[in-house]
Structure formats: C-alpha cells, structure tokens
Amino acid sequence: MYKILEKKKLNEQVTWITLDAPFVARKVEPGQFVIIRIDEKGERVPLTVADFDREKGTVTIVVQAVGYSTKKLSALNVGDSVADCVGPLGLPTEFGEPKKAIVIGGGVGCAIAYPQAKALHNMGVKTDVIAGFRNKDIVILEDEMRKVSDNYYVTTDDGSYGEKGFVTDVLKRLLESDSYDLVIAIGPIPMMKFVSKTTEPFGVKTIVSLNPIMIDGTGMCGGCRVSVGGETKFACVDGPDFDGHKVDFDELMRRNSFYREEEAHACRMEAAING
Ligand SMILES: Cc1cc2nc3c(=O)[nH]c(=O)nc-3n(C[C@H](O)[C@H](O)[C@H](O)COP(=O)(O)OP(=O)(O)OC[C@H]3O[C@@H](n4cnc5c(N)ncnc54)[C@H](O)[C@@H]3O)c2cc1C
Numbered sequence: 001m002y003k004i005l006e007k008k009k010l011n012e013q014v015t016w017i018t019l020d021a022p023f024v025a026r027k028v029e030p031g032q033f034v035i036i037r038i039d040e041k042g043e044r045v046p047l048t049v050a051d052f053d054r055e056k057g058t059v060t061i062v063v064q065a066v067g068y069s070t071k072k073l074s075a076l077n078v079g080d081s082v083a084d085c086v087g088p089l090g091l092p093t094e095f096g097e098p099k100k101a102i103v104i105g106g107g108v109g110c111a112i113a114y115p116q117a118k119a120l121h122n123m124g125v126k127t128d129v130i131a132g133f134r135n136k137d138i139v140i141l142e143d144e145m146r147k148v149s150d151n152y153y154v155t156t157d158d159g160s161y162g163e164k165g166f167v168t169d170v171l172k173r174l175l176e177s178d179s180y181d182l183v184i185a186i187g188p189i190p191m192m193k194f195v196s197k198t199t200e201p202f203g204v205k206t207i208v209s210l211n212p213i214m215i216d217g218t219g220m221c222g223g224c225r226v227s228v229g230g231e232t233k234f235a236c237v238d239g240p241d242f243d244g245h246k247v248d249f250d251e252l253m254r255r256n257s258f259y260r261e262e263e264a265h266a267c268r269m270e271a272a273i274n275g
C-alpha cells in the first residue's frame with residue numbers, strides 16, 4: 001500500500017498528491033510515469049511523476065479528474081492509501097546538452113512539464129517556460145514554474161490572465177527573437193501538434209510527451225502504439241517522449257477517441273454498481 005502524505009487542490013479539477021513510494025522515488029527520472037491502481041479491483045491509471053524526493057522517498061502525481069478512476073483518486077485524503085504504484089515506467093527524457101530551452105505546458109500538461117523545466121534549470125540551462133490555459137481559474141503551478149525558469153509566460157484563450165492567445169503565439173515570437181536549441185511541449189495533442197509545426201521551420205529539436213491509451217505499461221499489449229517517423233512505437237517502453245517533428249498526431253487523436261463511448265458507459269456502470 002502507498003500512503004498519501006500530502007494533498008492540495010490546484011484548481012477545481014486538478015489535485016497534487018504526494019505518495020510514500022520509496023522504491024519509485026529512488027530510481028525515477030523526469031519524463032517517467034507510474035501506473036496506479038486505487039484498490040485491487042481498480043483499473044490501471046498511468047500518471048506522470050510530477051516531482052520526487054529521493055531522501056524522503058516520496059513521489060508526487062498531479063491528477064486531472066476526467067473520469068471514474070481519476071475522480072476517485074482525487075477524492076482520497078491524506079492518510080488514505082492506494083493499492084499499487086508501479087514504476088518508474090517509460091524512458092527518462094533525453095535532454096542532450098542544450099544551451100537555451102523552452103518548456104511548454106498546456107493545462108494539466110504543466111504538471112508533467114514541471115519536472116522537465118526543473119531538471120533543465122538544475123543543469124544550468126537557460127529555460128523559458130510558456131504555460132497555456134483556457135482561462136484564469138484553471139492556472140496551476142505558476143509559483144513553482146517561475147522558480148525554475150528564466151522567463152515565465154502565461155497565455156489564456158480568453159485573455160482573463162496573462163497574454164490572450166495560444167502558447168504558439170509566444171513560442172513563434174521567442175523563436176524569431178532569440179536562438180534556442182530545445183523545445184519540450186506537453187499538453188493536449190492539438191497543442192503538441194501545432195507547437196511541433198511552429199518549431200519545424202526553425203529546425204529546433206522538439207520533444208513531446210505522448211499519452212495514448214495504456215493498459216499494461218510494459219510493451220506487451222500494444223494498446224499504446226503510435227506512429228513515429230513511419231515506424232510503430234510503443235509509448236510505454238519507447239516513450240512517452242518522442243520527436244515532435246516525426247509523430248503522426250492525427251492518428252494518435254483518432255486512436256485516443258476510439259474508446260470514448262465505452263469509457264463513458266463503463267463509468268456509468270461502475271457508478272451504478274458502487275452506488
Ligand atoms: C504516459 C501517460 C501519462 C499521463 N500522465 C497524466 C498526469 O500526470 N495527470 C493526469 O491527470 N493524467 C495523466 N494521464 C492521463 C490519465 O492516465 C487518464 O486521464 C486516466 O487514465 C483516465 O482514467 P479515468 O477512469 O479517470 O477516465 P476515463 O473516463 O476512463 O477516460 C477519460 C479519458 O482518459 C484517457 N484514458 C482513459 N484510460 C486511459 C489509459 N488507460 N491510459 C491512458 N489514457 C487513458 C482517454 O483519453 C479517455 O477518453 C497520462 C496518460 C499517459 C498515457
């Protein structure tokens with residue numbers, strides 16, 4: 001069992017949860033994820049490790065309540081436990097040796113981008129962060145991101161906070177005014193697609209973190225397959241980070257929406273069974 005040591009709500013839908021998970025904390029690197037099962041009947045939920053503390057043996061996940069399991073997980077409290085926390089899974093982010101980087105987070109993707117920005121900052125890399133949200137009410141991790149960035153830019157679709165517009169507007173401006181050798185983008189698939197399209201003409205290495213449907217998380221089931229540079233890759237063992245200029249984002253969007261109806265149905269069934 002993995003005990004919840006800390007919990008804070010970042011916005012209406014997003015919760016920061018720190019777990020006592022010393023074996024994961026000992027080995028995890030930025031970019032890797034865990035698979036959590038709330039109880040022995042629970043489904044497997046892949047979640048990126050948003051932060052970790054090797055000395056304390058803790059691992060932090062940031063959960064957006066979108067369906068049955070993430071709502072149930074978000075409702076747990078300090079002192080409660082989850083049955084399984086398996087990991088670290090996937091490959092750590094390969095940063096290379098950049099001199100100047102831009103880290104982009106969209107919505108809850110900011111939580112996944114946070115360890116990347118922190119790692120680059122700790123490596124002494126000049127790091128600019130662009131965080132994008134639909135509106136002011138759902139802005140998360142601003143203080144944390146500011147601490148690990150040289151410049152922090154925030155955009156909202158409706159202009160209620162920061163700059164009105166999309167992360168790609170700021171990205172284009174930065175790429176035109178300075179030279180960067182790495183962009184990391186994590187967020188909704190369309191955002192990662194358009195970030196990659198924006199960086200391509202500038203020839204800047206662009207890493208995206210993909211979130212296809214995952215089942216076993218060990219390369220056995222094929223559920224998480226994605227096309228990268230015309231080759232089939234399994235995001236759970238070959239990723240989740242990939243070269244954004246090579247990813248077939250349209251196929252990923254189609255595959256991710258494939259089970260939407262079944263998930264909604266299963267969610268209604270489980271809710272009815274559990275009352
Ligand atoms: C590598 C990876 C890292 C992720 N990191 C985070 C994170 O840090 N924070 C966060 O809030 N979410 C993260 N996700 C997404 C998270 O796993 C899903 O939101 C969650 O599984 C939804 O389950 P549910 O029962 O609450 O919702 P459901 O109603 O079952 O599904 C809602 C939506 O979530 C997605 N989803 C459902 N099941 C899975 C699955 N087994 N694998 C992947 N996606 C699924 C689908 O797009 C689906 O339409 C990550 C996904 C992957 C693959």
Ligand code: FES
Nearest residue numbers: 215217219222236
């Ligand atoms: S989740 Fe089964 S192969 Fe990746």
